[in-house]
Amino acid sequence: MKWATRSAIHIDRAACAWLIRRHVDADAEFVFVADSAGVPTDATPFDMRGVDLSHHHGDCSFETILRRYEITDPVLWRIAEIIHEADLDDERYNAPEAPGLDVTLRALSMVCTDEETLACTSRIFDGLYEYYRRATLLGREPA
Amino acid sequence: MVVVLVWCAGAVCREVLGVVMARSSDPAGTGQWVLLSYRLPREPSTPRITVWRKLKRLGVAQLGDGLIALPADARTREQLDWIAEEIAEAGGTATVWLAQPATLAQERDLATAMAAARAEEYSKVADQATAANALPDTERERTVRRLRDELRRIHRRDYFPPSERDTARIAVENLAAPHTGAHAAKARR
Numbered sequence: 001m002k003w004a005t006r007s008a009i010h011i012d013r014a015a016c017a018w019l020i021r022r023h024v025d026a027d028a029e030f031v032f033v034a035d036s037a038g039v040p041t042d043a044t045p046f047d048m049r050g051v052d053l054s055h056h057h058g059d060c061s062f063e064t065i066l067r068r069y070e071i072t073d074p075v076l077w078r079i080a081e082i083i084h085e086a087d088l089d090d091e092r093y094n095a096p097e098a099p100g101l102d103v104t105l106r107a108l109s110m111v112c113t114d115e116e117t118l119a120c121t122s123r124i125f126d127g128l129y130e131y132y133r134r135a136t137l138l139g140r141e142p143a
Numbered sequence: 144m145v146v147v148l149v150w151c152a153g154a155v156c157r158e159v160l161g162v163v164m165a166r167s168s169d170p171a172g173t174g175q176w177v178l179l180s181y182r183l184p185r186e187p188s189t190p191r192i193t194v195w196r197k198l199k200r201l202g203v204a205q206l207g208d209g210l211i212a213l214p215a216d217a218r219t220r221e222q223l224d225w226i227a228e229e230i231a232e233a234g235g236t237a238t239v240w241l242a243q244p245a246t247l248a249q250e251r252d253l254a255t256a257m258a259a260a261r262a263e264e265y266s267k268v269a270d271q272a273t274a275a276n277a278l279p280d281t282e283r284e285r286t287v288r289r290l291r292d293e294l295r296r297i298h299r300r301d302y303f304p305p306s307e308r309d310t311a312r313i314a315v316e317n318l319a320a321p322h323t324g325a326h327a328a329k330a331r332r
Contacts (some may be wrong), residue, residue, distance in 0.1 A: 008217060055225045057232060058193070088225070089299065090197065099295070 001025045007032035009114050011105045012087040013047045015062045018125040019076070020046070024069055027118050032114045045134035060087045078124070078132045173244045177215040178206070183235035190233035190296055197226055202261065202300025204253050209282045212253065214302045215241055258303040265307035272314035276321065287319045 003020055005013045009032065022026045022060070029044055039045045046053035049060035053068060055062050062083040066076060086097035086105070103123070108117050134142040179198075184189050201222055203211040213219040220239070227237035244250035268290050275286040294315060301308065 010217075011223075049224050049228055055228055057230065088222075090200065 001027065002029050002031060002040060004031040004033055004039040004043035004045045005035055005047050007114055009107065009117055010087070010109065011083060011102055012060050012062055014105060014117060014121040015079070015083045015125060016046050016053075016065055018122050019062060019065055021122070022125075022129075023071055023073075023076070024065070030118065058088075058090070058092070060084045062087075075129060075136055078129055078136070084130075092130045171243060172247055173250045175215040176242050176244065177223055178210065178240040178242050179203075179227060179237060180240065181209050181230050181235060181237035182210075182225065182235060183230055190229075190235070194226060194230055194233070195235050197229075200226055200296075200300065202257065202302065204257050212242075248295045254303045258305045261297060261301045261303070262305035263305040264297045265294075265305065265311035268297070269307065269311040269314040272311070272318045275318055282317060283321075287315060290315045290318070312325045 003017070003025070005016070009017075012093050016029070017030055031040060033039055034077040036045065036048050036050060039048070044053065046065065048054055053065055056064050059067070060080075060083060062081050065071075066080055081093035082095045082101060085093055085095040086102040089098070089102075105117075105121065108120055112120060131142060166224070181194075183194060184253050185191070198211055201213060204210050213223065220241075225241050227239050244253065248278040271286070272290055275283055275290075278286065294311060297311075298308075
């Protein structure tokens, strides 16, 4: 399936793309557009104004996708808190990791194309998933 | 002293007091701003308050009733887009605009007012840091953590850094390391 989002991706879009490929559509193909008018008709748009898989009622797009696809994995919801704070910084959650991840993504986007950023961050999110999976099992931060 | 910072597609020159923006690509020489024009029903009041808190957190300049502005960059544009979306979902109307002040003087007034608002916030932090010097170690450490968080929040909405920024940073760092802080702060200048 084809998925479309705004170009010059940042934390929420990078995390959404990873989430879509990992948990929604393993064969997902991503298209980056400058404006919502440029979304191909056969693509599902996300993290753009006026589309369903986007910010709603204070949620970031990552949280919206989790809700729409009824994903209840507590590890993904823990990651959602970090993405939310890195993206919106509204202190809805306590996520001290967020400012660091936000800077990492901003920095990456300065030296990477959107495709490269996706490739890079997909491994970062794989790692974060494993980290918080272990943390959930252990009930404390893994070594 | 003139510090040149990259901002948007142009350059911002910061003077010690006033803020002058230089942009050669257009006749007025002003920078690009992102504006949010919005209306929200008076009741229920919760969405109004939520939106207002979010705008305050972003350090917006209030241009009029339901009209606010921020210097345009990828982050500010996106943040205002999402707030516009939230306003629409709460039954209001909102449009996001890109605009340039027609004169440099107008832009300078806007930037000066924004810098003054941040200066006041930084001064409060500096005062609290100075007052906390007399506290016992554990309370002082707690205050350092709280004030560092506060500085980070102010920093995020500080588009035209006033000199109070350094004063506040030094006051908090001195509180963190009372015996070496003053020395270190001097060395950094």
